[in-house]
Amino acid sequence: MTGHADPLPDALPEGLTPVDDGLWTVEAEPIRAGGILPLPLRMVVIRLPDGGLLLYSPTRFTPALKRAVEARGPIRHLVAPNVAHWMFLPDWQRACADAVVWGAPGLRDRAQVRAAGLRVDHDLGPVAPEAWRDAIEQVLVRSGPFAEVAMFHRASRTLLVADLVLNVPGEGMPPLARGFGGLAGILAPNGKAPIYLRALLKLNGRAVARAADRLVSLQPRRVVMSHGQPFEDRAAERLAASLADLRGTGSGPSAATLAGLAGAALLIGLGLRRWRRRRGRR
Numbered sequence: 001m002t003g004h005a006d007p008l009p010d011a012l013p014e015g016l017t018p019v020d021d022g023l024w025t026v027e028a029e030p031i032r033a034g035g036i037l038p039l040p041l042r043m044v045v046i047r048l049p050d051g052g053l054l055l056y057s058p059t060r061f062t063p064a065l066k067r068a069v070e071a072r073g074p075i076r077h078l079v080a081p082n083v084a085h086w087m088f089l090p091d092w093q094r095a096c097a098d099a100v101v102w103g104a105p106g107l108r109d110r111a112q113v114r115a116a117g118l119r120v121d122h123d124l125g126p127v128a129p130e131a132w133r134d135a136i137e138q139v140l141v142r143s144g145p146f147a148e149v150a151m152f153h154r155a156s157r158t159l160l161v162a163d164l165v166l167n168v169p170g171e172g173m174p175p176l177a178r179g180f181g182g183l184a185g186i187l188a189p190n191g192k193a194p195i196y197l198r199a200l201l202k203l204n205g206r207a208v209a210r211a212a213d214r215l216v217s218l219q220p221r222r223v224v225m226s227h228g229q230p231f232e233d234r235a236a237e238r239l240a241a242s243l244a245d246l247r248g249t250g251s252g253p254s255a256a257t258l259a260g261l262a263g264a265a266l267l268i269g270l271g272l273r274r275w276r277r278r279r280g281r282r
């Protein structure tokens with residue numbers, strides 16, 4: 001993380017990086033999206049006014065990480081902010097029996113989620129629940145099977161998103177992965193949601209545009225995403241640029257163009273994946 005790096009008095013060396021008062025990030029092992037694209041992965045920990053902690057998009061559970069988090073307060077809320085960011089929650093739920101699990105709308109209906117034994121206690125909605133209403137504003141962005149809840153931590157003016165904005169450094173990526181990342185539109189320093197997600201979101205154009213407008217109107221001081229380099233400088237301006245396709249501002253592509261590009265990106269991605277597999281067998 002860059003910017004605002006003054007260590008807080010309660011900073012501990014293991015695992016958690018202080019970002020602001022009552023706000024930490026945890027950088028996890030990268031994941032491989034679609035089998036080809038290495039994606040960095042991050043969890044955010046927020047301390048609520050009552051001292052309890054909210055974990056936004058928990059990363060892989062380890063007892064050591066749990067201890068490090070609990071050094072900042074009791075873990076009260078585990079948040080799966082979208083229908084794809086829940087994989088590590090079952091382990092956290094087993095280890096934190098008193099924590100409440102909140103899921104993006106539709107999460108509880110997914111067969112994989114049920115098979116994994118995850119108990120979703122509450123669905124997240126467009127309005128923050130009483131549990132964190134005083135500290136966090138939330139915005140629901142939804143289209144078809146996809147739903148994501150972005151959270152705006154008022155005290156630090158930090159916006160948390162999972163997949164609505166990606167900003168993945170291309171340096172050090174294998175050339176093919178980097179090419180695919182460029183096509184998907186997710187590379188730093190001006191990353192966006194992957195093109196296939198933008199195409200899906202455009203199908204619910206007006207509602208999504210309203211939600212994206214709301215996110216921009218919050219004028220965050222920083223944007224922290226689950227994948228990639230946070231927007232630390234000119235955050236609001238870069239957020240507006242990142243969400244331009246969804247807001248229908250500027251000269252962004254139409255829904256049909258986005259869908260066509262998304263289809264092409266998916267086909268290329270599948271081709272790359274097959275090629276990697278074949279190469280791996282040789």
Ligand SMILES: [Fe+2]
Pocket residue numbers: 084085162163226227
């Ligand atoms: Fe993601």
